[in-house]
Amino acid sequence: MPALNVDLQINDIYIPHLENTARTQIFYGGAGSGKSVFLAQRAVIDVLQGGRNYLICRAAGKYSRKSTWAECLNVIEGAELGHLFKVRIVEQVIECQNGYQLLFSGLDDTQKLKSMRPAKGAISDIWVEEATETGRQDIKELYKRQRGGDPAIPKRLTMSFNPITQTHWIYDEYFKGVGWAEEQTAHREAGISILKTWYIHNRFLTPEDVADLEGERDPYYHQVYTLGNWGVLGNVIFRNWRVRDLAPLRAQFTNRRNGLDFGFSSDPAALVVSHYDRKRKIIYIFDELYEYGLTNDLLAGLVKEKIGSDYVVCDSSEPKSIAELNAHGVRADGAVKGKDSVLHGIQWLQQHTLIIDKACIHTRNELTQFKWKEDKHGKAMRLPLDKNNHLIDALRYAYEADMEAYWLAM
Ligand SMILES: Nc1ncnc2c1ncn2[C@@H]1O[C@H](COP(=O)(O)OP(=O)(O)OP(=O)(O)O)[C@@H](O)[C@H]1O
Numbered sequence: 237m238p239a240l241n242v243d244l245q246i247n248d249i250y251i252p253h254l255e256n257t258a259r260t261q262i263f264y265g266g267a268g269s270g271k272s273v274f275l276a277q278r279a280v281i282d283v284l285q286g287g288r289n290y291l292i293c294r295a296a297g298k299y300s301r302k303s304t305w306a307e308c309l310n311v312i313e314g315a316e317l318g319h320l321f322k323v324r325i326v327e328q329v330i331e332c333q334n335g336y337q338l339l340f341s342g343l344d345d346t347q348k349l350k351s352m353r354p355a356k357g358a359i360s361d362i363w364v365e366e367a368t369e370t371g372r373q374d375i376k377e378l379y380k381r382q383r384g385g386d387p388a389i390p391k392r393l394t395m396s397f398n399p400i401t402q403t404h405w406i407y408d409e410y411f412k413g414v415g416w417a418e419e420q421t422a423h424r425e426a427g428i429s430i431l432k433t434w435y436i437h438n439r440f441l442t443p444e445d446v447a448d449l450e451g452e453r454d455p456y457y458h459q460v461y462t463l464g465n466w467g468v469l470g471n472v473i474f475r476n477w478r479v480r481d482l483a484p485l486r487a488q489f490t491n492r493r494n495g496l497d498f499g500f501s502s503d504p505a506a507l508v509v510s511h512y513d514r515k516r517k518i519i520y521i522f523d524e525l526y527e528y529g530l531t532n533d534l535l536a537g538l539v540k541e542k543i544g545s546d547y548v549v550c551d552s553s554e555p556k557s558i559a560e561l562n563a564h565g566v567r568a569d570g571a572v573k574g575k576d577s578v579l580h581g582i583q584w585l586q587q588h589t590l591i592i593d594k595a596c597i598h599t600r601n602e603l604t605q606f607k608w609k610e611d612k613h614g615k616a617m618r619l620p621l622d623k624n625n626h627l628i629d630a631l632r633y634a635y636e637a638d639m640e641a642y643w644l645a646m
Pocket residue numbers: 245246247265266267268269270271272273274397398438440441
């Protein structure tokens with residue numbers, strides 16, 4: 237193929253992977269190691285060169301737009317290549333002037349996924365971002381999706397993620413499959429290639445980013461997000477939950493409980509929408525919002541879309557935000573948060589079964605990782621680690637009145 241004269245700043249460790257043709261490719265590791273940016277760069281270069289079309293997906297489509305979509309546009313704009321691409325926001329397609337395309341979809345949008353065809357040629361590449369959000373079956377379907385096409389162009393299915401827990405099916409399937417040793421950082425053959433990276437491999441991180449990562453004190457988070465090692469989760473707080481497709485049950489979810497935790501730049505705004513089956517002690521979480529950078533008027537619009545005229549119980553430390561939501565027609569109220577409300581809330585939730593809709597990716601992530609603080613011997617203290625718990629806080633607010641009634645009756 238003709239060499240392209242494109243000035244992209246690529247981290248050294250990834251450069252050989254521009255030419256990697258292994259059928260299955262895994263890029264995993266610590267936070268901020270440059271995985272997503274590199275894969276976006278590779279996608280843009282490949283369509284520019286022609287011959288390859290990409291399907292770029294995440295488990296839940298609603299999160300694609302903020303991540304891979306924005307990432308690819310950044311690469312195009314950063315390299316001043318905008319004039320070579322047409323961007324179609326509604327269809328979520330970025331098309332190069334040579335006709336090759338980047339197609340974006342959520343794996344939850346099965347209709348769209350089935351009907352997606354590139355303008356010319358076949359889908360040679362699939363990139364699944366945050367692949368730990370997917371199930372084994374989702375990925376199997378994607379391999380099938382790539383049947384056919386030009387045999388001269390090797391097909392690739394690429395996954396990127398942080399290694400959140402060694403009990404994950406991806407570890408079983410691919411890492412055990414190649415006899416992966418934890419000290420290993422790369423594996424390469426025709427069938428599968430694995431590359432582990434962490435912050436030292438990304439020369440574009442700021443000193444503050446590096447200090448944040450190096451300063452992570454919780455051993456689990458340090459292993460996974462600083463060093464990129466497969467996580468071993470002990471001292472997890474919630475094990476009383478499971479995932480289901482709740483879409484078919486939605487109409488029956490009339491006993492609503494909604495909770496909202498505010499956030500803006502460093503924390504997301506986090507909304508939990510749920511149904512309470514008090515008799516059977518089951519909480520169905522069937523919708524969530526998890527978004528950074530929302531002003532209160534935008535937040536109000538999104539919350540109303542999800543809960544309509546229902547109540548939502550919010551973090552009371554932001555009375556101004558609550559007042560603004562009210563002014564925008566959201567029936568929002570502050571949580572009371574009495575003494576020991578965090579621990580009591582956790583205990584109360586532990587006595588229930590939580591059933592989470594499969595598209596509520598962030599709720600699933602938080603529940604997977606929410607853990608007790610540990611002393612220096614690794615022993616759990618009676619204090620949850622205050623990290624990655626925005627939706628869990630929202631859930632506590634949502635059920636505050638139910639909890640109070642329960643503890644009063646004790
Ligand atoms: N090639 C690059 N050129 C410019 N900036 C980059 C490049 N690669 C990474 N960065 C910067 O580093 C940040 C982290 O990179 P990236 O998001 O790709 O990491 P990641 O490995 O996907 O992290 P995570 O595991 O948290 O998703 C980016 O937001 C960007 O600011």
